Amino acid sequence: MNNNIQQNNIFKTLQIIYGAFVLGVVIVTIVSFLLIENPSYEIELSNVFTIVVVVVTFGGLFLSDFLYKSLLSKIVSNQSLNSKLAQYQTATLVKGACLEAPAMLAIAVAFTSNNVTFLLISLFIAVIMYLKFPKKEKFKEEVTLNFEDKTKFDRL
Numbered sequence: 495m496n497n498n499i500q501q502n503n504i505f506k507t508l509q510i511i512y513g514a515f516v517l518g519v520v521i522v523t524i525v526s527f528l529l530i531e532n533p534s535y536e537i538e539l540s541n542v543f544t545i546v547v548v549v550v551t552f553g554g555l556f557l558s559d560f561l562y563k564s565l566l567s568k569i570v571s572n573q574s575l576n577s578k579l580a581q582y583q584t585a586t587l588v589k590g591a592c593l594e595a596p597a598m599l600a601i602a603v604a605f606t607s608n609n610v611t612f613l614l615i616s617l618f619i620a621v622i623m624y625l626k627f628p629k630k631e632k633f634k635e636e637v638t639l640n641f642e643d644k645t646k647f648d649r650l
Contacts, residue, residue, distance in 0.1 A: 502650040504579045508586055508628050515590040516627070519597045519620040523613050526605050534609045543603045543612075551596040551615055555622070558592035561585070571638040575646050578637050586628045593623050 527533075538544055565585035569578050597619040604612035630650070639647060 501575060501579055501646070504576070504583055505628075505630065505633070505650065508583045512586060512590050512623075512628055515594050516620055516623045519594060519601075519616055519623065522598070522601050523616045523620065526601050527610060527613055530605060530608050530610060532608055534607070535611055536609070537611055538609075541607070543607060547596070547600050547603050547612055547615060550599055551619065554592050554596035554619075558589045561592060562589040566636055569637055571640060575639075575643045578639070578643070579633075582628075582633055582637055589626065590623060593619055593626075597623075 562585050565581065565588060569581045573581075597616040600612040600615040600619070604610055604616070630647070634644065634647065
């Protein structure tokens with residue numbers, strides 16, 4: 495029984511931390527929007543920040559999926575459920591960090607350039623982060639679980 499509580503705590507902790515990533519991006523975006531004086535809405539392709547933010551955003555999206563899948567592939571089917579949950583937690587938090595970094599860069603550029611168009615990029619990333627929110631169903635789909643692990647996990 496104590497093991498079930500620990501496993502459930504691992505998953506709930508993961509959801510809380512990942513939710514804080516998403517909520518942090520949304521809150522900082524809103525606060526930045528409210529604090530920007532004389533906002534600009536023009537997209538200037540000649541501005542180096544525009545190119546950097548777009549490249550870093552796509553790089554973050556690619557890197558988050560690549561590292562996530564790479565870390566998940568290291569989970570061995572004969573490991574304990576606790577070990578699988580811990581590795582899943584690590585992979586998910588790395589994915590979230592790789593998505594949060596470009597969002598925060600976009601917010602910083604928006605704040606320094608007074609161009610709120612960059613805030614749309616941070617909101618776009620926040621939506622992607624929300625869509626990739628860790629759920630128990632996703633865990634069961636993405637991690638190889640034997641019958642015993644599935645039974646234990648379903649009881650969480």
